[in-house]
Amino acid sequence: MSVPVLVLALSAACCLGFGFVLQQDAAQRAPLGDFLRPRLLLDLMKVPEWLAGMGLVVAGMVLGAVALSQGELSLVEPLLATNLLFALALSRHRTRQALGRQGWAGLALLAGGVTAFVVAGRPTGGTALTDPLRHWLIIGGMVGLALLLTGCARRRRLLTWAPMLLAGAAGLLYGVQDALTRVSGQRFEAGGLHEMLTGWQPYAVPALGVTGLLLVQSAFETAPLRMSLPALTAAQPLAGIVCGVGFLGDRLRTDTGALAWEACGLAAIVTGIVLLGLHPAMPRGTLKGAPARSVRLG
Numbered sequence: 001m002s003v004p005v006l007v008l009a010l011s012a013a014c015c016l017g018f019g020f021v022l023q024q025d026a027a028q029r030a031p032l033g034d035f036l037r038p039r040l041l042l043d044l045m046k047v048p049e050w051l052a053g054m055g056l057v058v059a060g061m062v063l064g065a066v067a068l069s070q071g072e073l074s075l076v077e078p079l080l081a082t083n084l085l086f087a088l089a090l091s092r093h094r095t096r097q098a099l100g101r102q103g104w105a106g107l108a109l110l111a112g113g114v115t116a117f118v119v120a121g122r123p124t125g126g127t128a129l130t131d132p133l134r135h136w137l138i139i140g141g142m143v144g145l146a147l148l149l150t151g152c153a154r155r156r157r158l159l160t161w162a163p164m165l166l167a168g169a170a171g172l173l174y175g176v177q178d179a180l181t182r183v184s185g186q187r188f189e190a191g192g193l194h195e196m197l198t199g200w201q202p203y204a205v206p207a208l209g210v211t212g213l214l215l216v217q218s219a220f221e222t223a224p225l226r227m228s229l230p231a232l233t234a235a236q237p238l239a240g241i242v243c244g245v246g247f248l249g250d251r252l253r254t255d256t257g258a259l260a261w262e263a264c265g266l267a268a269i270v271t272g273i274v275l276l277g278l279h280p281a282m283p284r285g286t287l288k289g290a291p292a293r294s295v296r297l298g
Helices: 003-027 039-044 048-070 073-080 083-095 100-121 132-155 162-197 201-222 229-246 256-277
Strands: none
Touching: 003 039, 003 048, 003 073, 003 083, 003 201, 003 229, 039 201, 048 073, 048 162, 073 100, 073 162, 073 229, 083 100, 083 229, 083 256, 100 256, 132 162, 132 229, 162 201, 162 229, 229 256
């Protein structure tokens, strides 16, 4: 494993984890009438705490993009999933809540799962597949599933699992965004700025980013962080790995033993994420009810 890629990915995870906590703290005070509307982002831009969180998230995305340019998507994505550890660290600092058995178990599962997947799979880069049908099937499947989850959440926005659906949808979009970021970087390396800008991928990256941001902030707005961040953190690496192996040419070991460890590693990552996300130190907030507040931010 490349040390610079490891440092970049963990630095990105740190920025993302801290940024998510600050953003959720601000978003939960936004009017419920802004749910899934661009106006939500305009309102949140008036809140200094949210802007600070957004700055950290942007820094995390930039660091993640640099890591993706130097390492395989199947390697970087599991490392980015550790953002939940940093979110928990900031939340613990605020609440003074001890880790306890649940916290230590979640930490061990997440860290151990990432290690097991990376060591067993030994992700390596390869030649990106040129079959456009395969690209569109995988990307279309991810985006289609994200739209389905968003539609379900929109119809049932006051139920407790609606924020999880929104966060999961955002995670899927962010995973595809990471894949297209890497494709854009490869086009730039191959033919410079002109080659990159003549493809559709650089234009899809910000569109996916803004859409994912709206979904995440709507999830943060309607429920505490513990109900949204685990789904976001779990969906993004899974989507990224599917894209990496599916059409970017990433290669994982496929012998029986390696596949077993890779599956166990992914299962441990998801379980650890859930345990950490539900930890008492994570901001509880309140689940918003039906009456929309009339007080606006700013």
